Amino acid sequence: MIDQLTFDELRAYQSGQLNGPARYRVERLLLENPFYADALAGLEAMQQGTAQPxxxxxxxxxxxxxxxxxxxxxxxxxxxxxxxxxxxxxxxxxxxxxxxxxxAPKYPPKPKAKPTNSVTSSLPAPTASWYYMS
Structure with missing residues (x-):
C-alpha cells in the first residue's frame, strides 16, 4: 500500500471526486501525517486567495x-x-x-656538473701507454 499523497489526490479529495476507499485512505493519511493536513490547508488557502502569510x-x-x-x-x-x-x-x-x-625517490637527484670552458678540458687525459711510446 502506498502511503503518499499526490497533489492531484488532494485536489480530488477537496472537490469531492473520490469514492469511498480512496476517500478513506486520504482521510487516514491526513490524520496520520500533519504535513498532508498542512498541504490541504495551504491548497484551500491558495484557492481562496488568502495565501499571504x-x-x-x-x-x-x-x-x-x-x-x-x-x-x-x-x-x-x-x-x-x-x-x-x-x-x-x-x-x-x-x-x-x-x-x-x-x-618516492629515496635521495634527491644529484645536480649535473656544468662543463668548464677551458682549453685543457677538451684534451684527453694522459694514459700510461702515452709515456712509454717515446
Whole structure:
C-alpha cells in the first residue's frame, strides 16, 4: 500500500471526486501525517486567495523548522558521519605513507656538473701507454 499523497489526490479529495476507499485512505493519511493536513490547508488557502502569510506565521514556521533541524541532528544520527570521516582520513594517511615508503625517490637527484670552458678540458687525459711510446 502506498502511503503518499499526490497533489492531484488532494485536489480530488477537496472537490469531492473520490469514492469511498480512496476517500478513506486520504482521510487516514491526513490524520496520520500533519504535513498532508498542512498541504490541504495551504491548497484551500491558495484557492481562496488568502495565501499571504503574516510575519508572525513566517517567524513561527522558521522557529519550528530550526527546532526540527536541531532535534534531528543528535549524536546518534551524526555518529556514522564521524566514522566515515575518520576512516577516510586514516586511509588517506596510509596511502601517503605507502607512497613515501615504496614509491618516492629515496635521495634527491644529484645536480649535473656544468662543463668548464677551458682549453685543457677538451684534451684527453694522459694514459700510461702515452709515456712509454717515446
Amino acid at each position: 503574516t510575519a508572525e506565521q513566517l517567524a513561527g514556521l522558521r522557529d519550528a523548522l530550526h527546532e526540527r533541524i536541531h532535534a534531528s541532528a543528535n549524536r546518534k544520527r551524526l555518529w556514522p558521519l564521524w566514522i566515515a570521516t575518520a576512516t577516510a582520513a586514516i586511509l588517506f594517511m596510509l596511502a601517503m605513507a605507502i607512497y613515501f615508503i615504496f614509491f
